[in-house]
Amino acid sequence: MTPQTKDMQVLGIMHQGANTFDKIQRNLKIDSKELDSILQQLEKRDLIKVIQKQGMFGPKIEIYSTDKGFKEYYS
Numbered sequence: 001m002t003p004q005t006k007d008m009q010v011l012g013i014m015h016q017g018a019n020t021f022d023k024i025q026r027n028l029k030i031d032s033k034e035l036d037s038i039l040q041q042l043e044k045r046d047l048i049k050v051i052q053k054q055g056m057f058g059p060k061i062e063i064y065s066t067d068k069g070f071k072e073y074y075s
Contacts (some may be wrong), residue, residue: 006028006030006034006038007038007041007042007047008072008073009028010024010028010035010038010039010042011042011047011048011065011069011072011073012073013027013028014048014063014064014065014069015065015070015073019062019063019064020060020061020062020063021035021036021039021061021063024039024063039063042069045068046066046068046069047065047066047068047069047072048063048064048065048066048069049063049064049066050062050063051063051064
C-alpha cells in the first residue's frame with residue numbers, strides 16, 4: 001500500500017532506511033526544492049529530527065523519524 005501524500009511517502013522511505021537527503025530524493029525521484037519543503041514541514045510537526053554529524057569528509061546531515069513520526073505513518 002502506497003501512502004497518498006508526499007510527506008507520508010518521505011516518512012515511509014525513511015522507515016526503510018533512507019536517512020539522508022540524497023537517498024530520500026533518489027528513492028522518491030522528487031525535486032530537491034519540494035523535498036526540502038516537505039522535510040521542513042515534517043520537522044516543524046516534530047515528525048522527523050535532523051542531526052548534523054562530523055564525518056570523515058566534513059559535516060554530514062542525517063534525518064531520522066521521531067516516535068511521533070512512526071506513529072503518524074503507521075496510524
